[in-house]
Amino acid sequence: MFVVSIDNPSTEDVVVDVVTVPGSALAGDDYTPVTTTVTIPAGQTSVEVAVSTLNDDLYEGEEQFTLEGTVTSGNTSNTDPVGTATITDNPDDLPEVSISDVTVAEGSEAVFVVSIDNPSTEDVVVDVVTVPGSALAGDDYTPVTTTVTIPAGQTSVEVAVSTLNDDLYEGEEQFTLEGTVTSGNTSNTDPVGTATITDNPDDLPEVSISDVTVARAVKPCLL
Template identity: 60%
Template sequence: MDTVVEITTATGTAGASDYTTTTTTVTIPAGSTSVNVSIPVTDDGIDEPNETFTVNGNVTSGNTSNTDPSGTVTITDNDGTPVVTIGDVTVDEGAGTASVPVSIDVPSSVDTVVEITTATGTAGTSDYTTTTTTVTIPAGSTSVNVSIPVTDDTTDEPNETFTVNGNVTSGNTSNTDPSGTVTITDNDGTPVVTIGDVTVDEGAGTASVPVSIDVPSSVDTVVEITTATGTAGTSDYTTTTTTVTIPAGSTSVNVSIPVTDDTTDEPNETFTVNGNVTSGNTSNTDPSGTVTITDNDGTPVVTIGDVTVDEGAGTASVPVSIDVPSSVDTVVEITTATGTAGTSDYTTTTTTVTIPAGNTSVNVNIPITDDTTDEPNETFTVNGNVTSGNTSNTDPSGTVTITDNDGTPVVSIGDVTVDEGAGTASVPVSIDVPSSVDTVVEITTATGTAGTSDYTTTTTTVTIPAGTQVLM
């Protein structure tokens, strides 16, 4: 007779996701010993160990010594063992965090637990926060992310990297020590190098010139410095060639250039400080700055010297001077003006004299007349008008005093012999050299062998005019 068996499935380590729950009835025909029942199994993508479920029977018809047979179906896995990886990530330093994926290539039926640690590379602990943590990829999932803080600094630097290392502490993976790399890209502009403009008093001794970059750099910035003349020449500063280094992380250094404290009045003068970047990372390589040297010397005062000269000297050499040297020529127009000395005592002179740049004095020669007239010291004026140059005054004036070289006149009354019939005696009153002033002589007579019966007693005053020597 037929044997009829009712079949049902029951889960074991294999669940309903691994096979199709089945309830059916099978019949072993009379005279036969076996039939098969087909139960669908699921081909998933999850790595898992061998799993089992139970096939239970209940004999509903036939003649058997037992009525509740049972069998086990074992499902073997055909998925590879998961490989765990830590993803490589590139992140801008301004992002705040790097989100690093920790993954397995196929799902696992068990949790995968990975201990995470970071290790410095070209990126150091100032670029990210050292992180030690544990992440779990839940059974059936393939990835989780670990967040690592990154630092947004202000230093220009190349892309930098650090390592994220993993250690699988639980789960079923073919490897246990995955590793990934985080690359931090810089968001700071490439530094611009500048050489500062500086104004310095010539008495300062040195000009301290800043060589700077606008943002810090992660590498040294090396700049070769040279000076070049402008309106200031090498007599105003010391030619300088040197090399300066702005250390990594810094933004500025100073270069000292000696300046000369001279005694010459001059306008503000400039020279150039040129740079050439020989090492480092900058957007420009040839910065330049200007040093302005301000003068500390007073503006020259022009004078015309007072001179005393003997009339026999022929010329009066009159100094036209400035009290400090000037960097430009000083041009003075000279004219003479009479005083007690007139044009008969000197030659009227109009001329122009130039005090060369760097000098302080020149002389102007004015002819003097050597006359024969006794006279007191006499003066005339030498006037100036500055027509070019840099002086604090423009109309200097000096005095020339002419001393007389003629002797003081000797006055005499001449001896005269006259016939008594002449009627008068003409008696000369004289000076031996002319005088520049009238000579007034009071005349009186005095008897001798001739008495008042022989001549008329006379009292009078006579004047020898200036420039005349005798009066009759």
């Protein structure tokens, strides 16, 4: 709520045309624009101007717009007052960053999805690195260290990690992709996703007992 005021009452009405002017906050996206005329009656010192702000799920941080006035009637020492509105964002809109879990067959690509649950007006930059678990770098997957960017207005980006096929049966093995947010506003900074590698069923060992053919043993003949 803006307050249009004079610091001393006057014996005549003071009439002011007011209009909202966008700044980092945009008309129609962040607030409902207003163009109107207000009157401070003679003997009084203020009148209010209400401007509705708009709620969305986009995290934007603080944004501003102004209400600019032009005095059209009445005696004042100035004729062009300006007030600034600062819109603070809903803390529930602060995006949470996550890395998806993934299950892949040995020899396939493990494709992680690095995502935020709400789009942001600025890029979100995340450093990611593979970390061994029961699956080992170089033996079971090709290690990755890289930086990914979720562009402003978008919500996800993929990171592919190659898994390695061998003839050794190992059962399910796991490694993680760990992230660190280095730029952008998020509610958390260290997301982790887990990859589970399922073994090739053809590598499952088959146990067998060989057949064998032998000559019957002959007992010696004693004379």
